[in-house]
Amino acid sequence: MNEAKRKLLNKRYRAEANFKLFGQIAIGLALLFLAVFMYKIFSKGYTAFQKTWIVTEVHYDKELMLIETDNPSLEDLENADYYDIAYKAMTHLDPSLPEEDDRQLIQMVAFTYEQEVKNHLLKNPSLLGKIVPIRLTASDDLDQVHKGNYPRDIPEEDRRVNDYQLKIYDMLNERGDILSKFNLSFFTNPDSREAELAGIASSFMGTVFSILVCLAFSFPIAVLAAIYLEEFAPKNKFTDFIEVNINNLAAVPSIVFGLLGLGVLLAVFNLPRSTPLVGGITLSLMTLPTIIIAARASLKAVPPSIREAALAMGASNMQTTMHHTVPLSMPGTLSGTIIGLAQALGETAPLILIGMVAFVNTIPGTPVDPAASLPVQIYIWSESAERGFVEKVSACIMVLLGFLILMNLAAQIIRHKFERKWN
Amino acid sequence: MNLVLISLILLLGFSSYYFGRKKATIIQSSQRLTALPKFYGYYLAIWCAAPALIIFSLWSVFEPTIVKNFILADYLDQNLTKNELQLIYTKVKALALGTYTGDINNFLDNSAGKYIQIKNMANNAKIVIVLAALILSLSYAYQSIKKNNRMREPVEIFLKWVLFTASLAAVLVTIGIVFSLLFEAIRFFQSVRIFDFIFGTHWYPAKTFVRDGQPDPELMKDAFGAVPLFAGTFFIAFIAMCVAIPVGLLSGIYLAEYATRKVRKYAKPIIEILAGIPTVVYGFFAALTVGPFVKEIGNSLGLEVSSESALAAGAVMGVMIIPFISSLSDDVISAVPQNLRDGSYAMGATKSETIKKVIFPAALPGIVGSILLAVSRAVGETMIVVMASGLAANLTANPLESTSTITAQIVVILIGDQQFGDPKTQAAFALGISLFVVTLFLNVIALTVVKKYREKYE
Numbered sequence: 001m002n003e004a005k006r007k008l009l010n011k012r013y014r015a016e017a018n019f020k021l022f023g024q025i026a027i028g029l030a031l032l033f034l035a036v037f038m039y040k041i042f043s044k045g046y047t048a049f050q051k052t053w054i055v056t057e058v059h060y061d062k063e064l065m066l067i068e069t070d071n072p073s074l075e076d077l078e079n080a081d082y083y084d085i086a087y088k089a090m091t092h093l094d095p096s097l098p099e100e101d102d103r104q105l106i107q108m109v110a111f112t113y114e115q116e117v118k119n120h121l122l123k124n125p126s127l128l129g130k131i132v133p134i135r136l137t138a139s140d141d142l143d144q145v146h147k148g149n150y151p152r153d154i155p156e157e158d159r160r161v162n163d164y165q166l167k168i169y170d171m172l173n174e175r176g177d178i179l180s181k182f183n184l185s186f187f188t189n190p191d192s193r194e195a196e197l198a199g200i201a202s203s204f205m206g207t208v209f210s211i212l213v214c215l216a217f218s219f220p221i222a223v224l225a226a227i228y229l230e231e232f233a234p235k236n237k238f239t240d241f242i243e244v245n246i247n248n249l250a251a252v253p254s255i256v257f258g259l260l261g262l263g264v265l266l267a268v269f270n271l272p273r274s275t276p277l278v279g280g281i282t283l284s285l286m287t288l289p290t291i292i293i294a295a296r297a298s299l300k301a302v303p304p305s306i307r308e309a310a311l312a313m314g315a316s317n318m319q320t321t322m323h324h325t326v327p328l329s330m331p332g333t334l335s336g337t338i339i340g341l342a343q344a345l346g347e348t349a350p351l352i353l354i355g356m357v358a359f360v361n362t363i364p365g366t367p368v369d370p371a372a373s374l375p376v377q378i379y380i381w382s383e384s385a386e387r388g389f390v391e392k393v394s395a396c397i398m399v400l401l402g403f404l405i406l407m408n409l410a411a412q413i414i415r416h417k418f419e420r421k422w423n
Numbered sequence: 424m425n426l427v428l429i430s431l432i433l434l435l436g437f438s439s440y441y442f443g444r445k446k447a448t449i450i451q452s453s454q455r456l457t458a459l460p461k462f463y464g465y466y467l468a469i470w471c472a473a474p475a476l477i478i479f480s481l482w483s484v485f486e487p488t489i490v491k492n493f494i495l496a497d498y499l500d501q502n503l504t505k506n507e508l509q510l511i512y513t514k515v516k517a518l519a520l521g522t523y524t525g526d527i528n529n530f531l532d533n534s535a536g537k538y539i540q541i542k543n544m545a546n547n548a549k550i551v552i553v554l555a556a557l558i559l560s561l562s563y564a565y566q567s568i569k570k571n572n573r574m575r576e577p578v579e580i581f582l583k584w585v586l587f588t589a590s591l592a593a594v595l596v597t598i599g600i601v602f603s604l605l606f607e608a609i610r611f612f613q614s615v616r617i618f619d620f621i622f623g624t625h626w627y628p629a630k631t632f633v634r635d636g637q638p639d640p641e642l643m644k645d646a647f648g649a650v651p652l653f654a655g656t657f658f659i660a661f662i663a664m665c666v667a668i669p670v671g672l673l674s675g676i677y678l679a680e681y682a683t684r685k686v687r688k689y690a691k692p693i694i695e696i697l698a699g700i701p702t703v704v705y706g707f708f709a710a711l712t713v714g715p716f717v718k719e720i721g722n723s724l725g726l727e728v729s730s731e732s733a734l735a736a737g738a739v740m741g742v743m744i745i746p747f748i749s750s751l752s753d754d755v756i757s758a759v760p761q762n763l764r765d766g767s768y769a770m771g772a773t774k775s776e777t778i779k780k781v782i783f784p785a786a787l788p789g790i791v792g793s794i795l796l797a798v799s800r801a802v803g804e805t806m807i808v809v810m811a812s813g814l815a816a817n818l819t820a821n822p823l824e825s826t827s828t829i830t831a832q833i834v835v836i837l838i839g840d841q842q843f844g845d846p847k848t849q850a851a852f853a854l855g856i857s858l859f860v861v862t863l864f865l866n867v868i869a870l871t872v873v874k875k876y877r878e879k880y881e
Contacts, residue, residue, distance in 0.1 A: 012773055019775035023677025026670045030694045030749070033742045040712050041704075224589035232583055233590070244870075246593045251796065251866040252859065253803020255830050256600060259855040262837065263603030285596050292593065318579040346701025349805035349830070353837050375703045382707045382810060390711070397704050404699060 041401075045394025051183035051196075052143040053135035054109055054172060058089035058117055060128050067128075077122055086114040089134065094168060104164055110137040110196045135179055140195035140388030142169060146178060150387065160387070186395065190361045191372065191380070195388025198381070200396055202360050206276050206371030207345065213280025213367055214344050218287045219337055223326075225288075226295030226333070231321045250289035257286045258350030266354060274355040274370040282354055283344040290343065294336020298329040303422045331418035335411035342407040346400065348375040374400045428479065428550060432557065436472030439561065443467030446568055458574035465578045470564030473581070475557040482549050490541050494534055506844070604859060607852030614846050615647045620853060623648015626816035626827075628836060628847045647850055649857070651818040655826035659737045659808060660801035662822060666741025667797060671748025672790070678749065679756035680778055691750070698746040706810030709739035714811055721823055729813065734822040736812035740804055747797045755789030755873075756782060758880055788876040795869035799862045805830040829854045 062072075065080040072080070090105045090113065091097065097105060106113075113136045120134050121127055141160040144150040146169075156163050172178050189199025233239040261282035265271050271278045302325050310320040351357070356376050364371040372380065378396050381389040447456060447463035456463075494515055495508050503511070511531075517523035518535035519542070568574070612620070625648045674694065678687050714735040721728030759782050767777040783790075813825030814835050827835075836851040 012776070016773040016775045019778070020677070020681055023673050023681055026673035027677055027682075027690055027694070029670050030674055030697065030742075030745050031690070033745075034693065034697055037700075037708055040708065221589045221592045224586050225592060228583075228586035228590040232586060242590055242594055245597050247870055248863060248866050249593055249597060251799060251862065251870075252600070253799075253805070253830065253862055255803065255805045255833055256604075256855055256859050256862075258837075259833070259852060260596075260600050260603050263607060263852065264599050268603075285599075288596065289593060316575065316579060318582055342699070346699075346703070348701065348703040349809075349834060352834055357838060375701050378701075378703050378707060379806065379810070382710065393707055397707065400701060400704070404701070408699065 041394050041397050045391055045396075045398050047147045047149065048186060048391040048395030049183050050147065050180045051185065052138040052146045053179040053181065054138050054142075055133055055135045055177040055179060056089050056093060057131055058085055058120075058134045059131045060121055061085055062129055064088070072128065074122070074125065077125060077128070080118075082114050082118045082121075086117040089113075089117060089136075093172070101164075104162065105168065108139055108142050108165055108168065110139055110194060112137065112197060137185075137196055138178070140386060143196055144387055144391075145169060146173075146180065147391075149391065186392070190363050191359060191377065192361060193359075195384075195386050195392060198389070198392055200374065200377060200399060202363050203372040203374050203377035203396075204399075205364050206279070206356065206360070206376075207373040209276035209364065209367040209371065210280040210283060210351070210373055211341055211345060213277055214283040214287060215337070215341060217281055217284035218291055218340070222288050222291035222337075223295050223333060226292045226299060227321060227326060229292070230296045230299040231325065232317070246289045246292050250293060254286055254347050255349040255353065257282055258353030260285065261350060261354045272368055272370075274358045274360075275368050276356075276364065276371050276373070277367040278354050279351050279356050279371075279373065280367065282350050283347060286347065286350065287337075287340040287344045290340035291333070291337050294340070295329065295333040298332025298336065299325060301332060301422070302328045328420060331414050331420075335415040338407050338411040338414070342404050342411075345403060345407070346375055348379055351376050352379070374403075424546065425483070428553065429476075432472050432475045432479070432553070435557065435561075436468045439471040440464035440468040443564075443568060446565075447574075450568075450571055454571060456574075457571055462574040462578050463568055466574050467561070467564050467568060469578065469581050470560045471557060474560040475553050478556050479549070479553050482552070486545055486549070490538070490545060493541055494538055497530075497534060497537075600859065604852050604856040607849045608856045610844075611846060611849035611853045615850075619645075620647050620649050622650060624650045624818055626651050626832070628832075628850055647846075647853075649829075649854065651816040652827060652829050652832055652854065653857075654818055654820075655733070655812075655816065656802055656828040656830070658820065658822075658826060659733050659740065659812065659828055660798055662734060662737025663740035663744055663801045663804075664794070664798060666738050667744040667748055667801075668794060670741075671745045671797075672752055674745070675749040675752035676756060676778060676783075679753045680774065680782070691753070694749055695746045697743060698750075700743070702743065702804060702806040703810070705739050705743050706806040706808075709735050709807055709811035713739050717823075726823060728823045729825045731811060731813035731825040732823050733812055733819075733826045736808050737822070739811065740801055740807050743804070743807070744797045744801055747800060748793055751793030751796065752786070752790050755786045755793065755876070758789070758877070759785050760880055786876075788872050788879075792869040792873035792876065795865050795872070799865035799869070802865070803830060803858060803862050805834060809834050829858045833858075 061084075064084040065082065067076055067080050069076060087102070087106070090109065091102055093105060110116075116136050117134060120132075138146065141150065142165070145152065145161055145166070150159075150161070152159075152166065161169075169178070185197070186199045187204075188201050189197055190202035191200075192198040229239065229242065233242075261278060265278050265281060266273055271281075306324050306328065307320050310324045311317075315323065351373055356370075356372055357380060358370055358372070359380070360370050360372050362369075374396060378393055378400070381393045381396065441464060443466060444460045444464035446467075447460035450456060451460070491512055495512060498508060498511060511534075514523060514525070514531060515534045515538050518527065518531055519538045623645070625645050627646050674690075678691055682690065710731070714730055714732065717732055717735045717738075718728040718730050721732075763781055763785055764777055767781045772780070808828045808831040812827065812831065814827055814831060815825060816827040816832065817824055819826055833851045833854050836847055
């Protein structure tokens with residue numbers, strides 16, 4: 001082999017190696033994006049599962065609470081005045097503070113502190129007249145300081161927490177009066193304007209209702225449509241048209257379905273705005289083609305021998321389909337349905353258009369109560385300026401991703417466990 | 424009320440199933456049945472519930488319009504516009520329900536009385552007619568059972584019709600989309616010239632907001648020029664494709680041609696996770712992490728970068744689209760027949776040469792199809808743009824400035840309370856229909872190309 005040929009060959013081999021390397025780099029990049037993404041979300045979000053409390057002492061003083069009877073009933077406690085004792089509980093942290101500056105101390109806890117003092121007593125009525133330690137929800141700014149998410153070394157005027165509050169915070173922290181516990185209220189509270197009180201309960205229930213409505217509408221219609229198209233439809237122009245239609249519908253942007261929901265469900269049928277009912281129906285229109293395609297694929301996968309055997313035994317076409325083909329295709333259909341629902345679960349834009357972005361601070365009990373949904377909650381919180389919401393958004397994303405993973409796992413398990421392999 | 428009626432119908436339907444089955448066993452004692460006993464039950468149940476339910480739903484759909492026409496017939500001689508008539512009707516309804524709080528005049532009061540009267544009459548008539556239909560069809564079916572007619576065929580024909588109706592749902596959704604968009608868009612184009620919309624270069628719908636009254640037509644002319652939005656949409660989609668095509672295509676090729684079975688088994692689903700992450704999550708990521716990152720890099724290079732840049736939104740959107748291209752092109756490349764590869768190897772070509780010169784050209788139509796699908800996806804993507812690329816519609820080709828897209832503007836216009844009849848709201852539907860047309864066009868081409876390609880090798 002002469003020199004020129006060897007050179008050419010080496011060049012070709014180098015090109016080969018380079019090309020392979022490019023492929024590996026591309027895969028690596030895609031995986032890297034995913035890793036960075038997950039890392040960012042988790043590192044920002046995990047602190048939201050901790051809640052910061054300030055421990056202080058409250059004196060359930062009957063006189064200050066304006067209770068006149070000796071043996072107050074629960075109702076009396078309910079109607080008592082808690083403003084003064086709650087105020088004292090906070091201000092006694094620093095008795096030297098002049099009265100006109102008391103806001104500085106009060107602002108260190110959530111604005112519901114009076115309610116928290118009250119609820120503590122209502123749970124243990126025997127505490128009346130005693131001085132007891134109580135833990136109050138810290139304000140979101142202090143919460144962020146405690147979690148180290150908030151820089152302390154910037155100039156005071158740029159900070160939401162001033163020097164005095166930091167001093168008190170350090171004092172309490174040294175005494176061990178700042179507690180950090182699992183944040184249960186993140187899961188049980190509805191949305192709130194205050195980051196320290198905001199939870200996902202309302203949007204979670206909104207999501208559950210929307211998905212149930214979506215399932216109730218899309219699953220039966222989609223399965224029936226798939227059965228017709230796969231088992232009964234004659235091959236003609238019209239069924240071709242339906243088929244093209246379904247394929248195109250699957251690729252229509254989700255926001256267009258939102259416009260449909262707005263223009264038809266709200267404007268023509270006058271269904272209640274902002275409710276999971278409308279949201280669910282809108283999502284079901286979107287999931288319909290996905291489920292139809294999955295159901296058809298799994299009907300197609302049932303071997304013709306099954307049908308022939310049933311027909312040979314004298315079953316009618318309908319009996320063959322309903323008794324044999326459809327049950328055998330169910331695992332594939334179900335896993336396709338779950339994947340379609342998982343897609344619907346993450347949709348935001350159509351729900352925004354039908355008004356599910358309204359601020360809802362109650363937990364919806366039925367599908368016709370106004371509600372948000374988890375992805376919309378992410379959007380609402382991420383538009384909020386308060387720093388405390390950043391970790392809430394990340395935590396909410398973690399919950400949402402957790403659900404998506406669960407659903408996809410369920411789809412996988414159904415597919416692997418129950419699907420028959422035909423060879 | 425309606426609920427009671429429906430549950431009554433359903434209850435009767437269920438019980439007639441058992442009744443019919445029982446009747447069949449009685450017949451069985453004297454003569455041969457024409458079908459399995461349960462078909463007798465189905466037959467009776469279908470005849471019991473289906474006609475009643477159909478009449479019921481038709482009635483419920485048409486009743487409000489008819490009642491409205493009856494009420495508004497009294498006002499026809501007053502030369503009122505459509506909107507005023509609508510307002511009167513809303514008032515009458517509220518008055519009848521006892522929720523009206525405004526001034527009440529005699530005329531309204533009369534109408535409300537009439538409304539209650541008609542409503543009651545309609546309700547009673549509905550119950551009577553629905554129940555009559557139920558009894559009639561039930562007795563017909565019962566006669567037919569007694570005669571021991573063939574029972575399986577009618578039941579199966581009915582089921583087949585149910586299946587057929589369900590398959591029409593997809594068509595209905597498409598029709599619904601087209602009509603709801605067209606309806607509002609046409610009204611929009613009555614107040615804004617279609618020429619100004621498609622070729623105008625200034626998008627500023629907030630300008631047309633005028634309290635109580637019609638906005639100035641001159642203002643309208645200059646407020647709804649959609650060119651910046653079309654440009655922004657395709658610009659961001661272009662940036663996304665600049666990220667997604669190289670990475671997606673190369674990973675698709677690697678997975679199909681180089682990767683061992685094990686790598687493929689794990690890498691493919693992991694990359695597909697990228698497509699399963701909700702877009703609002705990408706939006707948050709783009710706004711919070713990528714945007715500031717791009718800005719920092721730009722500033723350190725001495726560039727002016729907006730914190731909501733088209734680059735950040737486009738890049739993140741590109742990452743989202745990677746799996747669409749990689750999975751589809753992987754499938755397409757795997758479908759290229761092995762003998763093409765073997766022929767190329769036999770001539771002494773290396774693997775990469777085979778891929779570049781033989782497989783890629785053979786798979787090109789499929790790859791183009793997958794890229795078109797991905798473009799349509801990028802064009803229709805909403806949340807990333809809303810959250811990361813700003814909402815001001817700038818006409819710019821600078822990726823470091825903020826731009827807006829069709830989808831983002833739809834959200835901006837329609838978030839919060841909308842007023843139907845407002846040109847701003849209608850503009851959103853006009854944008855929606857342009858989006859629908861563009862994506863439909865891309866999809867149809869892509870699906871046809873992919874289908875042609877598949878047929879070629881199958």
